[in-house]
Amino acid sequence: MKQKRSFKFKVFRGIAIFLIIMVSTFFVYVSSYYKSSSLALDALKSDSLVTVEENGDILFKPIYNNKNIGFIFYPGAKVEASAYAPIAKEIASKGYTVVIAKMSFNLAILSPNKAENIVSKHKDINSWVIGGHSLGGVMAADYALKNNKIKGLVFLASYPKDKKDFTSNQIKVLSLWGSNDKVANLNKIKEAKNVMPSDSEFIEIEGGNHSGFGDYGYQKGDGDAFITNKEQMSDTSKSILNLLDNLN
Template identity: 35%
Template sequence: MSAPEAHTAPDRSRGLLSWVLVALGAAGVLVVAWACLTEWGGVVHGHPAYLIWLAVTAAASIVTSLIGWRGRRHSLLRAIVGIVAIALGIGWLAATAWLRPHTALEPALTAMRSDDTATVTESPTEIVLTPAGVADGTGVFFQPGALVDGRAYAAVLRPIAEAGHIVVIAKPPLGIAFLALGALDDARTRFSDVTGWIVAGHSLGGTVAAIEADERDAAATAPAVGLMFFASYPASDLSESLTARVLSLSGSADGLSTPEKIEASRANLPADAEFVQVDGASHAQFGAYGLQAGDGTPTITDEEARTQISSEALLFVQEVAG
């Protein structure tokens, strides 16, 4: 192979690396645009962490494209670094797409409006539903399902607020309830009029709610007095440690927290835990955010499911409140 030929193959591979960087940067911009265009409501009304994530991704993608466009020739070391960066970038973009939230739909959006029955306030980290009259000493702290806009639960939880109980809906960073494990303690500190908390959650949020309830059911002030699962179950055995009252609400058509999984969770909960199955309800019907991959097909309407879930949840809260 002649000297010119010896340089041709490396130069071509280095040129290809540059074009891959350009393509990766362009893909990053497209993923950010796709997330914003398709789920903008969930992006701007969720915890700001994902919005910051998108901004960083867009900026890094533009820089990556510029580096690829300008750097057609690379040393071997730079080529290796570039290949590693591409691999990491692909993983980052996959995570960016996966973290795209499920935006709240009606009637949850209407339930977010304040009126003479309840006041709704929203901050970057939580949604608070406050009764119009004097609030009862028992409040409800709710952890949303993974990647679900917290507003999606406003309609199903609002009847609890209208009945006289403060309801706090967390907005976990990146939509992952495990990243908001300290949110209950923050609410316990700020809402001093609440003397006891019913900790609740949907799907992954329910699993995190179980951890929080188990840790705070013996607290000297504002303890967790109840635990409410929305299509969820605990990740560990709480049958001996948990003293808070428990309600497990599930759907017979749930394709994610299936009836079999809910039944198996009995062994991990106190013997007096109450189990209520909403016949025909699916996983996504515990909120208002549209269809969810892997879910079952409901045989009742969203309104029917929401009415039954709200009624059972409110009855449980009232029983615990005494």
């Protein structure tokens, strides 16, 4: 009897130690993330064209020429949501409501349906475009197939999960990547064209890299950019605005 109790105790203790190690490892992993730099922090300030509010997510609301189309953005893995504020604010200044979703532990994979709350909260928006950077784009693509209010999909250095096929979908698709990206799999980004509608746009940003889509500094393992992240974000905003304008 004592031997059985001793064995059970050793098993439970082993499981407890394993769980403690796993949880500790997870929290060490998520506690280190890429934080927003000066351009992004400046873009979080309201001005004469855009009101910026942080209440769970980050809302960029145009003051003038409000359109009934909105843009939801999923950040890249372990990147602070506000790092994408320059892109969001530029788009909002042209009349489109933009919401950057804040993810649990800065990981979109832990909040894949965050867009559901955003859509339901903004009843005045009839149509939405959803997009994301890197892992955020993967999760955004998943959600795009779940809600018929999603009319557009934007990939920034990203691509859909295997076996996701959008060819028979009426959704407008834009895919952007930097020519010097050393983080994302560029072959998979380009091959995704095979599972997208025929009118999808696939655009390489010459001289751009992976981390240039946000303002959070250099991402480990990335290639060197030959343009500034300000230039890359500006080019990105213009391409997204073109997609949004074509939905009107």
